[in-house]
Amino acid sequence: MGNKTWTKTADSRSAQREIKRRAVLMAGARLFNDQGYEQTSLEDIAAALNITKRTIYYYVQSKEDILFGCQQLSLEFLADVMESSRDDSLPVEERISRLVRGYCEWVSTDLGASLAMVRPHSLSPERREALHEGKAQFDFQLRALIEQGIREGVIRHCDPRLVAAAVFGALNWIPFWNRTARPVPHEEIAEQYLAMILNGLLPSPKLQGDRAD
Amino acid sequence: MGNKTWTKTADSRSAQREIKRRAVLMAGARLFNDQGYEQTSLEDIAAALNITKRTIYYYVQSKEDILFGCQQLSLEFLADVMESSRDDSLPVEERISRLVRGYCEWVSTDLGASLAMVRPHSLSPERREALHEGKAQFDFQLRALIEQGIREGVIRHCDPRLVAAAVFGALNWIPFWNRTARPVPHEEIAEQYLAMILNGLLPSPKLQGDRAD
DNA sequence: TCGAAATTACACTTGTGGGTTACATTCGGT
DNA sequence: ACCGAATGTAACCCACAAGTGTAATTTCGA
Known part of the structure; x- marks a missing residue:
C-alpha cells in the first residue's frame, strides 16, 4: 500500500514467507500422499524439511491448514487449465485435450496428487x-464439452456423466501407480489416454450413419 | 471328517461362525470405505453390528485381520472373474468385456470397494x-488380452500397460463417486465404460490400414 | 550495528484408541 | 440337566501426536 522505490524489505520478507509456506505444503503433500494424512505427523513434515515442528506452526495454524492449502493451490492451477480450454473457436476435441493434458500434468505433482489421493474426511465440512465445488466445476466443464460434441455430431451418443467419471477415474488413478522411482512421463500418459478417450468418443464406425438430429 | 447323518452340530456351528465373521468383515469394509481404515475404531464396527468390541475379537485376531479378510475375499471373487474370461475360444473383446463387467460389479460392493479405496499402508508388508500379487495377476490378464488383440489386429497399437492402467483407474474410481443414496447401477456403468474402452481400442478408422506386422 | 523477524529448544497438556485380560453370563445342542 | 460355545462388562496399559507457552537464539534487511 505505502511502498515506493524499495520493492524489497517487507515485500522480500513476505515473498520469502510465502515461498517457505509452500515448501511446507509441498512437503506435507508428499508425505500425505505416501503415508496418508492421518498417518503423517507434523514431526514427519518437520523432519522432511529439517526444521522443527514449532516452526511449522509459524506458517500454518494447524495440520488441516496444510492439507487444505495443498488442495486449494491445486484448484487454482486447475482453474488456469480450464481457462485455457474455454476458447470457443477451438474444436471440441482440442478443448478436451487441453483439459486432459493439464489435469494429467498437474496430478503428476505432489500437490496435484493430493487432490486425488487424500480423502476429504479429514477436512471440516465447510x-x-x-473444494468439492472446485472439483465439480472442472467436471462440469468436461461434461459440457462432451455434450457439445454430441450436438455437433463429432462425438457419439453416450452418457456424459459416466464418460466424464471414467476419464477422471483414469486420471485420478495415475498417482496411485505412477509414484515410483522412475515414473512414466506425464506427457506419455496423456497421449495414450487421449488416444483412448478421443477414439472412444468417436461416432461408432460400425454404425456410421446413425444420427439422431 | 467323522460326521455321519447329522450334518448339523459342529458343521452348523462353524458355518454360522463363518457367516458372522463375514458380517464383521462387511461392516468393517463399509466403515473403512466411508471413514478410512485408521479413522475407524473397533468400537465403530461393533456399534454398527450392535455387538461389543469383545465379540469382534471372538471372530478376528486384530483390526488388521478385518481389512485383510476383506481384500482377500475380494481377490477370491476376482479370481472367479478371471476364470470366466480365460476361455480361448471367445473373441478378445468378449473376454475383455467379462473382465470389465465382473470387476465393475464387484467394485460396487462394500468388500470390493475396499480393494480400491483403502490404501495398503495399514497392512503388514507380507x-x-x-494382495499386491493378486491385483497384479488381474492386471496382467487384461494386458495380455490387449496384447493378443493387437497381434490379431483387432486392437490398435498402443501401450497395453498404460491402457490397462486407464481402465483400472476408471473402474477403481467408481466407489469414490458412486456410493450415494441412489447409485448408478453397475450394469449401466459397465456398458458405458465398455463402449468407451472397446471403441477406444479399435484400430483407428482414419488410419485404417496402418499395420506393423 | 540495530531491531524485528525467523527459528529453536523444550516441556507440557490433553485426548484417544487399540490390544489384552479376567470374570460373569446367556444360549443352544445333546 | 449339562457343557461348551458365544457374548457381555469393565478395566488397564501404553504409545503417540496435536497443539501451546515461553524464553533464548539466530538471521537478515535497512
Missing part, C-alpha cells in the same frame, strides 16, 4: 464443500 | 505383498 472446507470440504469448498 | 500381507500387502500378497
Whole structure:
C-alpha cells in the first residue's frame, strides 16, 4: 500500500514467507500422499524439511491448514487449465485435450496428487464443500464439452456423466501407480489416454450413419 | 471328517461362525470405505453390528485381520472373474468385456470397494505383498488380452500397460463417486465404460490400414 | 550495528484408541 | 440337566501426536 522505490524489505520478507509456506505444503503433500494424512505427523513434515515442528506452526495454524492449502493451490492451477480450454473457436476435441493434458500434468505433482489421493474426511465440512465445488466445476466443464460434441455430431451418443467419471477415474488413478522411482512421463500418459478417450468418443464406425438430429 | 447323518452340530456351528465373521468383515469394509481404515475404531464396527468390541475379537485376531479378510475375499471373487474370461475360444473383446463387467460389479460392493479405496499402508508388508500379487495377476490378464488383440489386429497399437492402467483407474474410481443414496447401477456403468474402452481400442478408422506386422 | 523477524529448544497438556485380560453370563445342542 | 460355545462388562496399559507457552537464539534487511 505505502511502498515506493524499495520493492524489497517487507515485500522480500513476505515473498520469502510465502515461498517457505509452500515448501511446507509441498512437503506435507508428499508425505500425505505416501503415508496418508492421518498417518503423517507434523514431526514427519518437520523432519522432511529439517526444521522443527514449532516452526511449522509459524506458517500454518494447524495440520488441516496444510492439507487444505495443498488442495486449494491445486484448484487454482486447475482453474488456469480450464481457462485455457474455454476458447470457443477451438474444436471440441482440442478443448478436451487441453483439459486432459493439464489435469494429467498437474496430478503428476505432489500437490496435484493430493487432490486425488487424500480423502476429504479429514477436512471440516465447510472446507470440504469448498473444494468439492472446485472439483465439480472442472467436471462440469468436461461434461459440457462432451455434450457439445454430441450436438455437433463429432462425438457419439453416450452418457456424459459416466464418460466424464471414467476419464477422471483414469486420471485420478495415475498417482496411485505412477509414484515410483522412475515414473512414466506425464506427457506419455496423456497421449495414450487421449488416444483412448478421443477414439472412444468417436461416432461408432460400425454404425456410421446413425444420427439422431 | 467323522460326521455321519447329522450334518448339523459342529458343521452348523462353524458355518454360522463363518457367516458372522463375514458380517464383521462387511461392516468393517463399509466403515473403512466411508471413514478410512485408521479413522475407524473397533468400537465403530461393533456399534454398527450392535455387538461389543469383545465379540469382534471372538471372530478376528486384530483390526488388521478385518481389512485383510476383506481384500482377500475380494481377490477370491476376482479370481472367479478371471476364470470366466480365460476361455480361448471367445473373441478378445468378449473376454475383455467379462473382465470389465465382473470387476465393475464387484467394485460396487462394500468388500470390493475396499480393494480400491483403502490404501495398503495399514497392512503388514507380507500381507500387502500378497494382495499386491493378486491385483497384479488381474492386471496382467487384461494386458495380455490387449496384447493378443493387437497381434490379431483387432486392437490398435498402443501401450497395453498404460491402457490397462486407464481402465483400472476408471473402474477403481467408481466407489469414490458412486456410493450415494441412489447409485448408478453397475450394469449401466459397465456398458458405458465398455463402449468407451472397446471403441477406444479399435484400430483407428482414419488410419485404417496402418499395420506393423 | 540495530531491531524485528525467523527459528529453536523444550516441556507440557490433553485426548484417544487399540490390544489384552479376567470374570460373569446367556444360549443352544445333546 | 449339562457343557461348551458365544457374548457381555469393565478395566488397564501404553504409545503417540496435536497443539501451546515461553524464553533464548539466530538471521537478515535497512
